[in-house]
Amino acid sequence: MSRTIALLTDFGLDDPYVGQMKGVLAAQAPDSRIIDVSHGVEPFCIAQGAFFLAAAMKHFPADTIFITVIDPGVGSARRIIAAEFGEQIVLAPDNGVLELAETRFAGTMIVTDLSEAAAKIHSSATFHGRDIFSPLAASIAAGTSLESLGPKLPLRNMIRSGINKPVWLEDGVEATILHKDRFGNLVLNIPDTQTMPERMTIPEEQLLSGNDNTCVKRVCCYAELQAGATGLLAGSQGYYELALNRGAASEMLGLEPGDVLTLKWSTQCGQD
Template sequence: MPFVSLLTDFGLQDPYVGILKGVIWGIAPQAQLIDLSHGIPPQDVAAARFALMTAYPHLPSGTIHLAVVDPGVGSHRRAVAIQTQEGYLVGPDNGLFSGVLEQSPPLAAVELNRPRYWRTLSPSRTFHGRDIFAPVAAHLANGIPLLELGDPFDVAELTPWNWPQPQEEPNGWRGLIQAIDHFGNGITNLPGHWVEGRSWSAWIKGIPVRSAATFAEGRQGELLALVGSSGWVEIVQNRGNASRSLDFKVGDEVRLQWNG
């Protein structure tokens, strides 16, 4: 029984999510749908990239991941389906899938240019999720081979994510905030295993933040740096919202400093 995960910036006020599901079930009624999130901030490809990258290892092998955060919809950006060892990715080629592909390299990719697998021969210029991506995900769920869905291209041509990599410093590392979750936790691009067995602290916006293992180690309202559930160093606040308190945003610099 095929699983199809859904990740969008559509929200829940409008009928767009329901429309996606209806299109998929109209083609593949046996598909099991998993709502990862529909609360990605509008057009925020970075947030979508992080959410998919974080969720991907926890979903069943063979899942078809339909991700539609597509500020370039209707433009010359490529519509793609990608095969990995663990499943498939369907959506716009705008860097959204780059985090997943760092974990699970692409085996093959096709451009979705075969209208017989679309919902209509004249897709909307503003809703490729409905007219191209959802139908393709459904056809994959029905067992249609990837190479039937479009023309293959070199996976090296997939759009990368131009994100600065962490830089090592004499007494630590310099990275950045790559995502901010619902609780206001600032999730950095600094892997948590780098701080294992070390005494360390963090700096953000010129403010020192002590390290801890859990939220409960801090006083109410205290800012802390810890390794979160996704495996990255995070800037958090015990019973508070660190992003709001420190006024940081995605892309802001974070430094790790070794103590002693």
Template structure:
């Protein structure tokens, strides 16, 4: 396998080594993740590589976008996020790279960067997006079915070596942005949705404290189940009790004490969640 003929000579002595994160739906059975790491290290041998997760559900771009948005704020400026959840690989979908605030994204233009771009827009952070079309920064031979290896990994490595974003491609004005539902007001409070089920069976939603506008959560309903009030920890209650709490990232989370809430509630991403809110000074839910 031949590597790019432009390894950004001398760049490593000029710029600090950057962290490269990896997020994919490749799983852990095959060698695909190891190959990505090998390509990166062949070009940027001092790169610091961090595996976020390789267990995104296959082809689930939306879950990939959510996971990336959860992880990115915890990394330092200059971090390069290489993400590959790419059901459209080899089709007309565009390869892209972006500077989003002080970090970078490399991956398919299929909405995987949606939440990073929207967050940056809300915070008025500078963004620059390019379509990757400078083949000298790819591997010499490009497969129709493994752009993670042949395009995205080498591009991330060249960024880590100090190659400018504008050298890697031309401006992209219309990156794909997926729609993500926002909680909507109801007569009693809010209606949101399940976004993620974690490995403990905790049910995470798109509802944040700010959506409650200063009110207190009186109860939460998902399907036929209702949970009264809020607790502070996963252990607050007797074993088997269903509880609601704010997650470490301040999203409404439904859990079963020492159990699996998703299985108990038969919950899946996209399911509706109703929150009933009491305003200060009121004894009745909205």
């Protein structure tokens, strides 16, 4: 028996960490196909890891096992869990990294606590991706049932940080930045199914000192924006993003993944 195994980490590619995980999988699950989702999650940035996972899942085979290791609490008493979304399984620390996937696939998630099974595996204190997550994934890919690895975990007991829910205000919204892509676009935790106004502003105190470009215009594509103007558009990953036309919104606004941004409704800003 074999399954697709997808890797998502904040390890980067400069160190041997990803290679060692793949080595374990090659030895213990030789018939499985290994696919990298990304190893470029900002170190310790659970919000960005949650976004990468939720955005990727629907594009993978139905039987994929995702090893999701953004784990600032590695070696501590934090739980190790397996979340079932239909046939797909996500192995992850219980630290909120599953929060957006739970919301996107609402009502389908079943969680198993693998902590006791993980404790029986000899491991280092700092590299559970190689020593625990990879062997567990290989075992599941070979046919080991989750029922044999641990008890079900009530969903109410899972760790959540609130990144899945923008905070709606009377005259605006507080959004968390989930991701900064290589073009400098800033993905927000506002689903693209949400109706947004045509014009908004960003409070000056949330921007780089001296930046008075507070206007935001809702657009359909990058080309609709004039040079230097900030736009809000529905991106390709299911969420709204802040963007410039051939420019980096992240650099102009001085914002990074994990930051909280306020968008205020405006009837005047951006008027031609």
